[in-house]
Amino acid sequence: MEVFDSVMLGFSTALTPTNLLFCFIGVFTGTVIGVLPGLGPTATMSLLIPVTFHMDTTGAIIMLAGIYYGAMYGGSITSILVNIPGEAASVITCIDGHQVAKNGRAGPALGISAFGSLFAGVATVLGIVIIGPPLAQVALEFGPPENFSLIVFGLILVVFISTGSKLRSLMSALVGIVLSTVGLDIVSGEERFTFGLPYFLDGIHIIVLAMGLFGIGEVLSEAERRQSNVDVIAKPKNTSELLPTKEDWKASYGPIGRGTLLGFFFGLLPGSGAMVASFGSYVLEKKISKTPERFGHGAIEGVAGPESANNAGAQASFVPLLNLGIPSGAVMGVVMGVLMIHGVAPGPLLYIEQPQLFWGVVISMLIGNVMLVILNVPLIGIFVRLLSVPASILSPMILIICIIGSYSLNNNIHDVVAMLIAGLCGYLMKKALLDPAPLIVAFVLGQMLESSLHSGLAIGYGNPSVFFTRPISAILLACAAIVIISSASGGFIQRRLLKRLDSS
Amino acid sequence: MLKNTQCIIGSVFCICLGAWATVGGLNLQLFVMGVPASGLFPFLFGAILVAIGVVSLFIDIRHYRAGISSELSSFGYNGTRKVFAYLILSISCTLLIPIFGFVIPCFILLFILFALVEGVDWKLSLLVASGFVIFCDILFIRTLGVQLQSFIF
Structure with a gap:
């Protein structure tokens, strides 16, 4: 009954005209940026943060959530029609989605992608309704040592489940933690690493850092590599052409269901989210298929599974943030930054103190998914046309938005300069194979990590064994150790096998 | 290497x-x-x-x-030149904003980036730069109330 009342509260919040409008703006913007290659959801959300200053917190998060899962829809359109993934989670859809379109069946591919994503979206909301409240109740029992261990475990997952070099991701996360110590110490109020500059007394602003690393960093990287002309496959002319056939449905319902489950699971884990979910779903479908040779040549299952998985993953990644206060990736790091700017602390108390925010955001996902299907069907032509806007026009515009956005934080030109420096760092980090995503997550979590370390040590009278003797804390740290050891040993075994293969 | x-x-x-x-x-x-x-x-x-x-x-x-090479991109002459142009122009624009207000420095920044750095046709550059600056002025300064001066004379 309590859950029913909460869901009703969610509907009453999400269905207000203002929140409906924000939801629409979010999913529309998300679809547009999903279509445009090079501009991901993290960069867009960073750019739009200044806009959220003038909105209430629930509306702001509804809009940002819409951008995230809207980008998943948008990404699939270009993956299928143009073979260009608009964002990372749609890369895998290119393989079979574009082949299906090349075989003259672009409509059904887009249709399966849209309906699969809708199913995944609705099912994920149901999943959140079921597991959200108990998870928050469990998290309420956590003290500082458990919180410390949870943050460490979350960060380890972000680093070790993500793609790319684990060691370099770990370095990136540690840089984020070190940067979070700049400013006044949260416990003693002592100045740290400020170089005597008053600007650094409040620390580095999360928005300045996020806009710089993701907005300016992307603009600078994009300035180097320019996209060549795109070859658009004939797009469907009317709604009926989008409808999949009976055979398509028969082949797709299994992958949609499995993709949704997989996406939901990966979304709950920090560090994985939509991208890993879509890759995992593709591999799973290919493995269990009776005709795996069709994959890569236009198998509709290769569209249905990954597209459902990435949408489920994107939505489920809100669970660790809203229920535990742990952002599962860069996108959630930015969302957490917005919540903190609005004076809202994400975590288990959010569910109790601000139920309208929690349930409003969850239910808005349901509404947003329906909006996306309605929006995507008639507007596919317009979205595809957006691809003709060259990056040479887009990049300078993003630069201007970043300048205005960072200035609007404190009406201070120093923020703009700091953001440009962060942008240069973001660009150079990519050049040195250092992913900025773990940095931003660790930066957001840095202060929480420090305060829980201090409080935990205070509970143990300065003895760090408190982190290992309390059962939940010990389990979480053991899990973190298992992730590190399994990742390291996996890499070691892989290298040994490759060496043996080479020698034979 | x-x-x-x-x-x-x-x-x-x-x-x-x-x-x-x-x-x-x-x-x-x-x-x-x-x-x-x-x-x-x-x-x-x-x-x-x-x-x-x-x-x-x-x-x-x-x-x-x-001699194992990584999958990262190296610095190219043209690309790096563009990156520097973007950075120097942005910093110059930022420093000019307190003196001239938002509209003029941003318009100049956009026009130079479009026409000189990106090689876009100058008429299109002029049109897009002025249109976008006006759009930003209306959206951010007049509608959302960002405390930037449009013009300082």
């Missing part, structure tokens, strides 16, 4: 940053009367960063010696 050098420089930078945090943490004191002080946290994580950075540097140097 430049690609691996980039990785090596990245690792060295992380080691330096970690060392800076570690030394800074030590200077701030780790414990005061058995209670954690403000230096403990940066000391701990700075030291971990140094350790991880050293391992990474060791691997990078081994890759460099073995």
Whole structure:
């Protein structure tokens, strides 16, 4: 009954005209940026943060959530029609989605992608309704040592489940933690690493850092590599052409269901989210298929599974943030930054103190998914046309938005300069194979990590064994150790096998 | 070999940053009367960063010696020139905003970037630059109330 009342509260919040409008703006913007290659959801959300200053917190998060899962829809359109993934989670859809379109069946591919994503979206909301409240109740029992261990475990997952070099991701996360110590110490109020500059007394602003690393960093990287002309496959002319056939449905319902489950699971884990979910779903479908040779040549299952998985993953990644206060990736790091700017602390108390925010955001996902299907069907032509806007026009515009956005934080030109420096760092980090995503997550979590370390040590009278003797804390740290050891040993075994293969 | 050098420089930078945090943490004191002080946290994580950075540097140097190239992109002459142009023009624009207001420096920045850096036709550059600056002025300054002056004379 309590859950029913909460869901009703969610509907009453999400269905207000203002929140409906924000939801629409979010999913529309998300679809547009999903279509445009090079501009991901993290960069867009960073750019739009200044806009959220003038909105209430629930509306702001509804809009940002819409951008995230809207980008998943948008990404699939270009993956299928143009073979260009608009964002990372749609890369895998290119393989079979574009082949299906090349075989003259672009409509059904887009249709399966849209309906699969809708199913995944609705099912994920149901999943959140079921597991959200108990998870928050469990998290309420956590003290500082458990919180410390949870943050460490979350960060380890972000680093070790993500793609790319684990060691370099770990370095990136540690840089984020070190940067979070700049400013006044949260416990003693002592100045740290400020170089005597008053600007650094409040620390580095999360928005300045996020806009710089993701907005300016992307603009600078994009300035180097320019996209060549795109070859658009004939797009469907009317709604009926989008409808999949009976055979398509028969082949797709299994992958949609499995993709949704997989996406939901990966979304709950920090560090994985939509991208890993879509890759995992593709591999799973290919493995269990009776005709795996069709994959890569236009198998509709290769569209249905990954597209459902990435949408489920994107939505489920809100669970660790809203229920535990742990952002599962860069996108959630930015969302957490917005919540903190609005004076809202994400975590288990959010569910109790601000139920309208929690349930409003969850239910808005349901509404947003329906909006996306309605929006995507008639507007596919317009979205595809957006691809003709060259990056040479887009990049300078993003630069201007970043300048205005960072200035609007404190009406201070120093923020703009700091953001440009962060942008240069973001660009150079990519050049040195250092992913900025773990940095931003660790930066957001840095202060929480420090305060829980201090409080935990205070509970143990300065003895760090408190982190290992309390059962939940010990389990979480053991899990973190298992992730590190399994990742390291996996890499070691892989290298040994490759060496043996080479020698034979 | 430049690609691996980039990785090596990245690792060295992380080691330096970690060392800076570690030394800074030590200077701030780790414990005061058995209670954690403000230096403990940066000391701990700075030291971990140094350790991880050293391992990474060791691997990078081994890759460099073995000639294994990484999947990262190297610096190209044209690309780097563009990146510098973007940065210098943005900083100049930022410094001019308090003097001339938002509209004129941003319009000039956009026009130069479109026409001179990106090679867009000058008429289109003029049109898009003026249109976008007006759009930003209406959206951010007049509608959302960002405290930027449009013009200062």
